[in-house]
Amino acid sequence: RIWKVFNKETKNTKESTTKLVKKALPRVPYSENKFVNVTGEKSPYDNDITYWSERNSKLYDNETSKALKRQNHSCGHCGLKFISEERVHLHHADGNHNNWKPKNLMAVHESCHDYIHMSNRVIP
Numbered sequence: 001r002i003w004k005v006f007n008k009e010t011k012n013t014k015e016s017t018t019k020l021v022k023k024a025l026p027r028v029p030y031s032e033n034k035f036v037n038v039t040g041e042k043s044p045y046d047n048d049i050t051y052w053s054e055r056n057s058k059l060y061d062n063e064t065s066k067a068l069k070r071q072n073h074s075c076g077h078c079g080l081k082f083i084s085e086e087r088v089h090l091h092h093a094d095g096n097h098n099n100w101k102p103k104n105l106m107a108v109h110e111s112c113h114d115y116i117h118m119s120n121r122v123i124p
Contacts, residue, residue, distance in 0.1 A: 049081040056084055063100065064090050067107040076106035077116060089113040 012020070042051055053073040058065065067076075067090060074081050082088055087110045094104055108116065 044084065049083060052084060053082045056082065060088060063105060064088060064107055066102065067105050070102065071107055075109050075112055077108045077112035080109070082107075082109065086110050091116060 038055075039051070042048060044052055050073065053068075060068065068082070068088065076091065088107050089110050089112075091106045091108045091113055092099060092104055093106055096104070
């Protein structure tokens with residue numbers, strides 16, 4: 001169906017339409033699309049915060065995931081474990097957003113990140 005929509009434009013050839021369709025709908029490899037089963041009888045409501053924090057840390061990008069592992073899946077500011085309801089932010093400890101060294105990066109709760117930056121502001 002999408003090929004027909006792209007092909008209706010008069011300036012597109014068969015080859016250019018095929019290229020457009022491939023760019024619009026790239027093939028996703030099976031490894032990226034697979035489902036991971038939950039271990040045993042685990043449930044998000046059984047208070048096993050460590051299991052769910054470790055499982056959800058795989059959803060974050062490379063730097064955030066590394067920071068979570070380094071911090072044992074707990075917030076670098078308050079020390080509490082991460083739950084799925086609150087997003088994880090990556091905080092630059094020295095305030096320099098160009099410094100991506102692991103020692104400068106800290107995984108924190110979204111609310112802790114807001115608090116850190118709110119407390120750093122100087123009120124005139």
